[in-house]
Amino acid sequence: MSDASFARQRGETFEYAGATVEMVDAETLLAAARVNPVDLLRSASWPPPVKRVDLSVSSTDRPAGPAHVFSAAISTADEPYSKERIRKLVLGNDPVGLLLAKRIEQGDPIATRIVDGVGAAAAAAYKKLGLDRPTQPAANRRPATLADAVVGLQASVTYDESGTVVRLLAEVPRDDVTPAHLQAFVGLTLQTVIELAGPESLSGRRYVISREVMPKTPATTQTVTLDMVGGLADVVAELREVAVSFRHPDAMARWGARRPQGILMYGPPGTGKTMLSRALANEIGADFREIRTPEILDKWLGGSERNIKQIFRDARRYRVPTLMLFDEFDSIVSYAGAGGDAASQALNAVAGIFKQEMNDLIEENPNVLVVATTNFPHRVDDSLIRSGRFDVKISVPKPDEPSRAEIFRKMIQGLITAHELPGFQMFADDLDLAALAHASHGMTGADIKEVLRRVQLAKAMQDARTGGNVAPISQEELLASVRELLGPR
Structure with missing residues (x-):
C-alpha cells in the first residue's frame, strides 16, 4: 500500500441485518467531535416508512468529566411543508x-x-x-433503553408527541470512547429502523458513516486537537496529562493534589507551540485567550503595569475554563533585572507584577490555566518561570525524520479530507512520505505546511490557466517544493 493511499483513509466495513455499513476514519471523526458536532447520515436512503435518519456525535462537559454524545433521530414524517x-x-x-x-x-x-x-x-x-399531525403507534410508546452488551453501550429511546420521530441518545466518557462505541450506536440506530420498517427492510442496502455531509474545511489553529498533531508524541502525551488533571478537579481534591498552574513551551520558531496551546484548550474544552505584546507594553509611564494588572484582574473573574496564552513571552519580560534605563525598568516592573499575580492565581480561580511560549528561553528570568508559577516546562524541538513523515501524512490526509471530491484527486497514489521526510531535513511543521501551500498554489494557477484537467500533486512536485524552500546548501 502506498503512503498516499494510507493518507486517503478507507473505511472499516461491517454487516448488520443484511445491510453493509462502512465507517470512514472513525478515529479522526471522534477526535473532530471534541471540537464541533459531526453529522453523519443525512443523505442516506431508508426503507418505508422511515423518511430520514439524523446521526451525529458531539462532546459535552459533565460533572464526572467530558463525554462524547451519540444521538440519532429516526423520522417517519415528510419534511414539513417544503x-x-x-x-x-x-x-x-x-x-x-x-x-x-x-x-x-x-x-x-x-x-x-x-x-x-x-x-x-x-x-x-x-x-x-390539525390534519398535519399523523397518528403513529409510536406516539403511545414509553421511553425505553437499548443496549449493546459487547461494548457496554446503553442508549435511551424516546418518542415525540406526534409519534413520527424516535430519538436515541448515548454517552461515553471522552477518555474511554473508541470506534467500537460508534459502531455499536450505529447498530442500535439500525435496530430501531428495523423495528419500524420490518426485519428484512435493510437487506442489500449500504450506509457510509463519514463526515461527507459536513462542510469540508481543513483543520485550522482554532479547531485543531491533540489527535491532529503530528510528530510530537512525547509533547502531546505530556499535554494530555495536563488536560486530564484539569478536567478532574474532584480527583485532584481527593488526593490533595494540585494540577499545573502554568506551562512554559519553548523551542525554535515554527515548531507548533501556539498550535499546541490551542489544541490543549480544545482538549479541555476551554476558552482561548491569547495575549500579545502590544496588549501589555505601553509607551506611557505606568501604562504597562496597569495593563498586566488588568489582564490578571479579568482572569480572576472568568467563570468558565480558560487558557491564557502569553505568546512570545520573552518580549514581554525579557532580561528581567538587567539594565538601568527606563525601558528596562518598565520590563522589570511588568515582570515583578507578573510574578505576584501568578503566585495565587490557581487558588483564586481554578478555571484558569496559563501557557507561555518563547523561542528564546534564555531571555526569561528563572524566577519568573520557577515551579509554583510554571510547573511544567516543555521543549518543543524541530521534528526528526520519522516525525516529519508523520507531519506530512497528517497534513496531506487533512487536505484530502477537506478538498477531494468524486472525480477530483488531489494527490497521486505513489507518494513516498519517508523520502519526503528525508529530503526535508531541518524543516519544521510550519515549513512543511509552506511546502504544501506552494504546490497547491502552483496547481491552482495551472488549473485556472488551462480550465481543468490538471494531474494530481506528484512526489516530484513535492520534492521540488522542498528543495526550493530549503534553498542552496
Whole structure:
C-alpha cells in the first residue's frame, strides 16, 4: 500500500441485518467531535416508512468529566411543508398536474407562483384543522433503553408527541470512547429502523458513516486537537496529562493534589507551540485567550503595569475554563533585572507584577490555566518561570525524520479530507512520505505546511490557466517544493 493511499483513509466495513455499513476514519471523526458536532447520515436512503435518519456525535462537559454524545433521530414524517412536498400534493398525477409540473421544471414563473400559492393555502388549512399531525403507534410508546452488551453501550429511546420521530441518545466518557462505541450506536440506530420498517427492510442496502455531509474545511489553529498533531508524541502525551488533571478537579481534591498552574513551551520558531496551546484548550474544552505584546507594553509611564494588572484582574473573574496564552513571552519580560534605563525598568516592573499575580492565581480561580511560549528561553528570568508559577516546562524541538513523515501524512490526509471530491484527486497514489521526510531535513511543521501551500498554489494557477484537467500533486512536485524552500546548501 502506498503512503498516499494510507493518507486517503478507507473505511472499516461491517454487516448488520443484511445491510453493509462502512465507517470512514472513525478515529479522526471522534477526535473532530471534541471540537464541533459531526453529522453523519443525512443523505442516506431508508426503507418505508422511515423518511430520514439524523446521526451525529458531539462532546459535552459533565460533572464526572467530558463525554462524547451519540444521538440519532429516526423520522417517519415528510419534511414539513417544503416546496417540493407542497408541489407533489397539489400537482398529483392528473394531466393538468403533469402539465404544470413540466412548466415549473422549465422555469415558468406564473405556473410556479400559482402552484406554490395553492399549496401554501392548503398546508395552512391542514395545519389549522390539525390534519398535519399523523397518528403513529409510536406516539403511545414509553421511553425505553437499548443496549449493546459487547461494548457496554446503553442508549435511551424516546418518542415525540406526534409519534413520527424516535430519538436515541448515548454517552461515553471522552477518555474511554473508541470506534467500537460508534459502531455499536450505529447498530442500535439500525435496530430501531428495523423495528419500524420490518426485519428484512435493510437487506442489500449500504450506509457510509463519514463526515461527507459536513462542510469540508481543513483543520485550522482554532479547531485543531491533540489527535491532529503530528510528530510530537512525547509533547502531546505530556499535554494530555495536563488536560486530564484539569478536567478532574474532584480527583485532584481527593488526593490533595494540585494540577499545573502554568506551562512554559519553548523551542525554535515554527515548531507548533501556539498550535499546541490551542489544541490543549480544545482538549479541555476551554476558552482561548491569547495575549500579545502590544496588549501589555505601553509607551506611557505606568501604562504597562496597569495593563498586566488588568489582564490578571479579568482572569480572576472568568467563570468558565480558560487558557491564557502569553505568546512570545520573552518580549514581554525579557532580561528581567538587567539594565538601568527606563525601558528596562518598565520590563522589570511588568515582570515583578507578573510574578505576584501568578503566585495565587490557581487558588483564586481554578478555571484558569496559563501557557507561555518563547523561542528564546534564555531571555526569561528563572524566577519568573520557577515551579509554583510554571510547573511544567516543555521543549518543543524541530521534528526528526520519522516525525516529519508523520507531519506530512497528517497534513496531506487533512487536505484530502477537506478538498477531494468524486472525480477530483488531489494527490497521486505513489507518494513516498519517508523520502519526503528525508529530503526535508531541518524543516519544521510550519515549513512543511509552506511546502504544501506552494504546490497547491502552483496547481491552482495551472488549473485556472488551462480550465481543468490538471494531474494530481506528484512526489516530484513535492520534492521540488522542498528543495526550493530549503534553498542552496
